[in-house]
Amino acid sequence: MESIKENIEKANRQAFESMINTRPVLVDIVEARKAISFLNKDYHLTHAGPPLSWERASGPMKGAIIGAILFEGWADNEHQAVKLAERGEIVLEPNHHHSAVGPMAGVISPSMKVYVVSDGELRSYSNINEGLGKVLRYGAYSKEVLDRLRFLNTEFAAALTAAVHECVKETGGIDLRNLIAQALHMGDECHNRNVASTSLFLREIAPYIARTSDSETARKVFATIGSNVLFFLNMAMAACKLMTTKAHNIKYSTIVTTISRNGTDIGIRVSGLGDEWFTAPAPVPKGLYFPGFSETDSNPDLGDSTITETAGLGAFAMAASPAVVKFVGGDVKSAIEITNRMSKICHGKNTFFTIPYLEFDGTPTGIDIRKVLRLGIPPVADTGIAHKTAGIGQIGAGIVEIPIEPFKQALRRYGEKYGLS
Template sequence: MKKLFNQPLTVINAGLSSFADNIKQAGADAINLSWQPPANGDKQSGLNLASIVNDPIINQANELAMSKYLASQPVLVDVMLAKEAIEGLKETKRILHAGPPIAWNDMCGPVQGAILGAILYEKWADNLDDALKLIQNNSVVFEPCHHFNAVGPMAGIISPSMPLWVIKDNQHPSNPPVFCNFNEGLGKVLRFGANSQEVLDRLDWMGTELMQAMKAAVEQTSGIELKPIMAQALHMGDEVHNRNAAATGLLLKQLIPALLNTSLEQSKVKKAIEFIMQNDHFFLNLSMAASKCMLNAAKGIENSTMITVMARNGVNFGIQMSGTGETWFQAKANPVNGLFFPGYGVEDAAADLGDSAITETAGVGGFAMASSPAIVKFVGGTPQDATNNSHLMQAITIGSNPAFTLPALNFTPTAAGIDARKVVDTGILPIINTGIAHKQAGVGQIGAGITTAPLSCFVDAINALVKKKNS
């Protein structure tokens, strides 16, 4: 003991950093350990977490869920109209939206504007006033895309006459297909709530000529594997959420030869190719659908704490967890910290919005930012911040995905398989990079940035799993 106190001593301080500061001011060495009680300090939630944190049954369930996710092979196999692909859109006036369930009166401006635009596109009403009356008369049903195995960016609107990509899992052929809409490009677009005649005319073309071209092209292939495109794009500077320039180019390499083998008019083929070439985000929707497909393979594993859905509707953030099925756990969406276009600021922004957080749920997007240093010019921060985010996510995941590797990190696999236990235990929140929509319908995108999932969603999910496990 005497020898111990004759040596230089360093204090490790856990908790308030002011204690460490006082020790340093007194001339001693102190290291401050950033720590906070799990589960936001809620005692019962902390006890629930403790009861399963090293549970071999939970660990085994997570290993199974993770293995199914890793084995998944999403393949683009077809293009269909939504009313042909999704049973629930055939007869009822139903419109699908991003994020967890939400009532019309609670929706944010961009989602309401996009829904009104979809009603006009479907010709259920002749003008915006009549479209609003339809809604007020409860003549239109709204449900999340995820309830129909679909995803959509930002407002995420899918209505019956819209074209959808159809993605199947070749490794799990009994799983139902996943659907996503076509990406409209940037500017005044439906997914940001715009509903002008220009927007409707573009949607009409996309639902006819562009759909015909994409369907014909896909039919010329034996299916387009999406996982290799995502993996290669990560090596070319994408993170396949907010940056899809490389992935869109790789998709075009397969679409163009296929299009040239069709009997379509050359002018229509040319217009389709030009549209895609002018839209670096074209692959985004396919990236989302591929991520959904991979995570669907991990759904419904009893006792698993692996997160299978993260989604936002512009008001609330919702998650689903493998071991609790399709139950939503929701909290108010966190604000987005980012860069705004000139003339706009945080007071103009809608809350976090869109199904595109499914990419982070699958281990890309914000989790793979180290592969895309250029993304910081869009969402803010530095290349080192992007690398740090990719490192940090390893602390809250079950494992990693060897199919998706990060060149900047010596080809380290991306962190994957968000474990709700680790989120609640560490307080480290899943990183999401995202576009920022104006809070008013139709203004469009006003910036991009970084946000996180709210902790309380994961606390609620753990509490629900423990209750289910003990019942």
């Protein structure tokens, strides 16, 4: 037993170090089909969370799938799109199986543009954030939703891509680690609050936009980014995906490298347990609802965005973001308490991501399934809340406790795999 414990400690140290020492850089924006081979075919979509069939999908996930089908032109209307899905002609796989992440439904289709984030070795991907209101990621698929998606995917993405290329030529790309580190000193936790990160991103990219776009396009790009306080979220998620991927598949490691929800199930993956998912029914978040909505309207938890918590941001960094409590509920004391509580189940503290109010202590990083189970402390996540009916969109934001069950499954599997049972 001494030997296995040492192996675990060593493996976890390696996983933790790999995670925090990754330097994710935004290097490109490309069509998803060119980045993700699975999406280089029609009728293929990726989605948030663990694997899911159309039949088991929740309202907003179904809505987003319908929207993506319409966006791709695989069907002419909602009815046809649903038929297509019901006949099993839409092939679904998790984003996480393809180095990708997407917030809420997280549906990515072949012609959607994705960010390419790299550390020079591996790559990760995420889609472009659509903004607030009625959006595909919350299951909306009306004409205005698809029109906006088309604008983001064509004119907007083209301008941003040209700027990113120029930036890559000059500086190698946008250093997301540095940007996130700054944003944590400016009240973001980079999951539900991305005000600072978005502003910092705009500040960095603006000179390149000016150089590569005509005035009218530049104006639209600035207005689009400037009016979406969550714009940076998807880049933060891709950065976290890269960090956690670097920590994945390390023999003996008990560090969690994925937490994600598809609106039906929540699933986790563990570094030393390969690509197996351990799942449980997705819980309904507790939080602040927009006027006219309540918990009975809420869809179970949804989205790959818990990759931020998996990498030590989001709720884990909540003490850096007292203003986020106005959005997800609670008070400043509870924000600090959450960060301190999450420290107990993490391997260590990030050395790049620090929290001014905790005297520049690092964000708790690298969830250890052993600690979760020994202490009975579930990880928590900040999250948006989707209406359970497709097409309605966001109805609130809150905090969700990740169920303990998948951690139990993972530990059992760990025992089997490493002969500890």
